Amino acid sequence: MIVRRNLNKVWNCYSMNDIPLTMLESGEWAEVTDVSGNPNIVSRLSELGVMNGCKLCMLQQGQTCLLKVGESRLSLGCLYSDCTIMVRPVV
Amino acid sequence: MHEITAPLKSFRIALLGNPNTGKTTLFNVLTGLNHRVGNYPGVTVEIKKGSFVHQSNAIEILDIPGTYSLAPRSPDELLSVELVLGLNPLEKVPDALLVIADASNLERNLYLATQAFETGLPVILALSMVDLATASGVKIDFKALSEKLGIPVIAIHASKRKGLDELKNAIVSLQTEKRMPPVPVFSQDVISNRAKILGLLGDKGSLFLAGRLLFETDGFLAQQLERKLSLSLTPAILESREALKSLGINLVSIEAKSRYAWIREMVQPCVSKPESKVTGFTDRVDRILTHKVFGMFFFFLIMFSMFTGLFVLAKPLMEWIGEAKNLVGQGLESVLPDGMLRSLLVDGLLEGVGGVVVFLPQIVILFGFLSVLEDCGYMARAAFLMDRVMAKCGLSGKSFIPLLSSVACAVPGVLATRVIEDKRDRLATILVAPLMSCSARLPVYVLFIGAFLTEGYGWWFPGLVLFLMYGIGFVTAPLAAMLFKSTILKGKGAPFLMELPVYKTPSFSVVFARIYEASFSFLKRAGTLIAATMVLIWAVLYFPYVSSTGENYPERIAATENKEQQDALLLEWKKNSYLGRAGRSIEPMVKPLGWDWRIGVATLASFPAREVVVGTLSIVFGLGKDAQDEQQLLEILQKARWNDDPDQPLLFNVPSALSLMVFFALCCQCGSTLMVIRQETGTWFWPAFTFIYMTGLAYIAALLTFQVGMLFL
Ligand SMILES: Nc1nc2c(ncn2[C@@H]2O[C@H](COP(=O)(O)OP(=O)(O)O)[C@@H](O)[C@H]2O)c(=O)[nH]1
Ligand SMILES: [Mg+2]
Numbered sequence: 001m002i003v004r005r006n007l008n009k010v011w012n013c014y015s016m017n018d019i020p021l022t023m024l025e026s027g028e029w030a031e032v033t034d035v036s037g038n039p040n041i042v043s044r045l046s047e048l049g050v051m052n053g054c055k056l057c058m059l060q061q062g063q064t065c066l067l068k069v070g071e072s073r074l075s076l077g078c079l080y081s082d083c084t085i086m087v088r089p090v091v
Numbered sequence: 092m093h094e095i096t097a098p099l100k101s102f103r104i105a106l107l108g109n110p111n112t113g114k115t116t117l118f119n120v121l122t123g124l125n126h127r128v129g130n131y132p133g134v135t136v137e138i139k140k141g142s143f144v145h146q147s148n149a150i151e152i153l154d155i156p157g158t159y160s161l162a163p164r165s166p167d168e169l170l171s172v173e174l175v176l177g178l179n180p181l182e183k184v185p186d187a188l189l190v191i192a193d194a195s196n197l198e199r200n201l202y203l204a205t206q207a208f209e210t211g212l213p214v215i216l217a218l219s220m221v222d223l224a225t226a227s228g229v230k231i232d233f234k235a236l237s238e239k240l241g242i243p244v245i246a247i248h249a250s251k252r253k254g255l256d257e258l259k260n261a262i263v264s265l266q267t268e269k270r271m272p273p274v275p276v277f278s279q280d281v282i283s284n285r286a287k288i289l290g291l292l293g294d295k296g297s298l299f300l301a302g303r304l305l306f307e308t309d310g311f312l313a314q315q316l317e318r319k320l321s322l323s324l325t326p327a328i329l330e331s332r333e334a335l336k337s338l339g340i341n342l343v344s345i346e347a348k349s350r351y352a353w354i355r356e357m358v359q360p361c362v363s364k365p366e367s368k369v370t371g372f373t374d375r376v377d378r379i380l381t382h383k384v385f386g387m388f389f390f391f392l393i394m395f396s397m398f399t400g401l402f403v404l405a406k407p408l409m410e411w412i413g414e415a416k417n418l419v420g421q422g423l424e425s426v427l428p429d430g431m432l433r434s435l436l437v438d439g440l441l442e443g444v445g446g447v448v449v450f451l452p453q454i455v456i457l458f459g460f461l462s463v464l465e466d467c468g469y470m471a472r473a474a475f476l477m478d479r480v481m482a483k484c485g486l487s488g489k490s491f492i493p494l495l496s497s498v499a500c501a502v503p504g505v506l507a508t509r510v511i512e513d514k515r516d517r518l519a520t521i522l523v524a525p526l527m528s529c530s531a532r533l534p535v536y537v538l539f540i541g542a543f544l545t546e547g548y549g550w551w552f553p554g555l556v557l558f559l560m561y562g563i564g565f566v567t568a569p570l571a572a573m574l575f576k577s578t579i580l581k582g583k584g585a586p587f588l589m590e591l592p593v594y595k596t597p598s599f600s601v602v603f604a605r606i607y608e609a610s611f612s613f614l615k616r617a618g619t620l621i622a623a624t625m626v627l628i629w630a631v632l633y634f635p636y637v638s639s640t641g642e643n644y645p646e647r648i649a650a651t652e653n654k655e656q657q658d659a660l661l662l663e664w665k666k667n668s669y670l671g672r673a674g675r676s677i678e679p680m681v682k683p684l685g686w687d688w689r690i691g692v693a694t695l696a697s698f699p700a701r702e703v704v705v706g707t708l709s710i711v712f713g714l715g716k717d718a719q720d721e722q723q724l725l726e727i728l729q730k731a732r733w734n735d736d737p738d739q740p741l742l743f744n745v746p747s748a749l750s751l752m753v754f755f756a757l758c759c760q761c762g763s764t765l766m767v768i769r770q771e772t773g774t775w776f777w778p779a780f781t782f783i784y785m786t787g788l789a790y791i792a793a794l795l796t797f798q799v800g801m802l803f804l
Binding site for chain 2: 027035039040041042043044045046047048049051052055057059060062063064066068070071072073074075076077082083
């Protein structure tokens with residue numbers, strides 16, 4: 001399990017593949033590459049600074065996750081929002 | 092006294108800012124009024140007004156609920172936007188806007204400022220939390236920023252009264268010299284389409300409003316405006332949107348993108364900040380407190396210590412108040428002659444009101460705990476942790492804060508639901524908030540736990556039972572919400588999106604103000620509503636004091652020397668009083684719960700306000716009892732027997748005490764809550780619904796508690 005996770009991590013970093021935010025592990029940094037879905041939610045997220053090109057860190061991964069975006073900590077109910085955030089992990 | 096020449100009209104400013112930027116603190120310091128200050132987003136659910144005088148200029152300020160953006164998506168936000176833009180018929184347009192921005196997170200906070208810049212009103216920018224920003228290595232050149240933006244930029248620290256004079260001077264000088272804010276830059280196509288819409292809006296329009304109509308794809312604001320200004324806007328808006336879309340512009344993200352780009356351009360030369368890291372104090376603490384396992388453990392630990400502390404700390408204080416009450420009672424008895432007046436004052440008012448006031452220490456401790464949790468930033472973490480649980484019930488973590496506030500009182504709890512954007516989520520939260528055990532239930536719990544679940548158990552046991560009583564609300568409320576969300580309020584909830592503030596030492600003045608406010612309204616309630624109800628209850632238990640056969644009970648009791656005979660007479664009197672008759676007629680209904688008519692009476696009497704149950708019990712069980720008798724209600728209850736007959740079994744045992752507590756935990760016995768639900772939902776249907784479902788639920792649960800409990804006895 002742990003090995004797979006770590007392999008995943010290495011794979012994510014080097015392949016430069018975009019992954020959904022929900023797959024980002026706690027403590028990892030990433031750059032947002034795409035935010036799509038319910039326009040209401042997308043625009044609300046963008047007001048808070050979550051939009052293409054922004055850098056964020058996953059503080060606590062989970063169904064409801066905790067992100068650090070700029071200087072603020074945002075909690076997002078990942079599974080329940082009808083909106084997909086794609087990110088590219090950065091080393 | 093200092094003479095002040097009043098100006099012709101006062102200058103009105105509206106205070107705008109993201110949640111937790113210190114708006115309320117600034118408002119209080121400027122106006123000298125005390126208000127509740129919350130440390131989680133959206134606690135300012137009411138618009139507060141205040142005023143102050145500076146250099147003989149009267150300034151009026153409006154404290155508007157904290158918001159990240161002036162794009163309204165909930166009634167709460169719509170109200171703010173209406174006020175700022177002067178669209179609210181009840182309020183005039185403000186003369187200027189004061190935007191308060193958190194310096195430690197400047198770019199994000201300036202987003203709202205860029206929207207304020209487009210309203211056509213002069214803007215002053217106040218930067219709070221400069222101390223925190225400096226501590227984390229952020230350097231801001233205020234003068235350069237002010238020059239770059241062309242508006243006053245003032246660093247403040249409201250609670251330390253820093254920068255206030257400068258701020259007041261800036262406000263005053265706006266009256267004579269209007270420096271208009273800069274206009275954030277959008278692409279040429281956006282600007283031309285926005286100008287088209289602006290043309291349609293006429294004199295009520297502003298760049299900001301035109302922009303909103305263009306960017307807001309859900310049409311919420313457009314509908315509101317069309318109704319308010321009776322204009323036809325939709326075709327033109329749709330046409331402009333189509334034009335922009337055909338140019339490849341994404342309407343959903345263009346606004347934020349352009350604003351942030353503009354902000355970066357303005358801020359970059361004036362601010363230097365270190366790279367964003369996750370090694371600060373808050374992040375390190377959060378690693379544990381928001382952890383799935385450790386965080387949950389800590390959450391339960393905090394909740395448990397809160398309820399244990401409530402019991403252990405309050406006990407000595409309650410005893411003092413109880414003694415003081417007895418002293419007053421003795422004093423009254425020594426000066427008043429025996430008779431109706433003495434009975435009213437001592438048995439009705441003093442016992443009833445005093446019986447409620449005894450719980451003041453508990454209120455103080457409960458509100459103290461909650462406001463410390465709130466002000467240090469933990470409350471938002473609790474909401475985060477509970478989001479997963481709430482999601483299972485079809486709600487979000489946002490519903491957790493109103494529910495936890497309802498532990499203090501359901502009225503502010505229901506008001507706090509205004510931050511929930513989704514209508515169905517909000518209604519479901521309102522409907523279940525009164526299930527949370529509020530502080531008015533505390534007296535019942537404390538009395539019955541003290542009487543029947545303390546002696547012979549460990550020191551930790553009463554606290555645990557109290558915790559479990561509160562647990563009933565914590566478990567039932569989400570379950571009821573789940574039921575409502577899957578039946579009458581079916582629909583997908585809005586996603587949970589909340590900012591977690593940084594941790595900080597709770598401010599003494601904030602906590603003190605909360606406690607003071609809560610205690611004051613508790614005492615006021617005890618002195619008015621509760622006192623009036625008590626007098627009424629005393630009366631329906633005192634009258635008629637002459638039986639159908641013409642016996643005058645008070646006289647006969649005074650004439651008898653025999654104690655047993657006195658008690659028998661008393662019981663007959665109480666039974667034949669108006670309330671006694673009502674109680675006996677409902678006895679068949681309450682008997683399966685393990686109650687006799689006297690408990691039925693006390694429960695019946697406490698429907699307007701559940702606090703009166705304690706006072707009513709002391710009247711029903713103690714009215715006319717030898718007044719010199721120093722017996723506490725607690726002991727009376729322990730010794731009470733069925734029908735007051737010494738040969739009958741004890742009235743209360745553990746199952747019947749529990750059934751009473753469970754009934755009170757779940758029943759809707761609060762007129763104020765029903766009123767606030769009516770106010771927030773706009774119909775009588777929902778308060779009626781709440782009343783019926785809660786009372787039914789309480790009856791069934793109490794029945795089960797007693798019947799199942801008796802199986803174990
Ligand atoms: N360190 C620091 N704390 C502040 C400052 N201004 C306000 N606070 C604290 O920030 C918390 C949130 O303030 P509040 O007035 O409730 O913010 P609001 O949500 O915008 O109304 C309170 O505990 C204040 O004591 C400041 O300039 N520096
Ligand atoms: Mg506030």
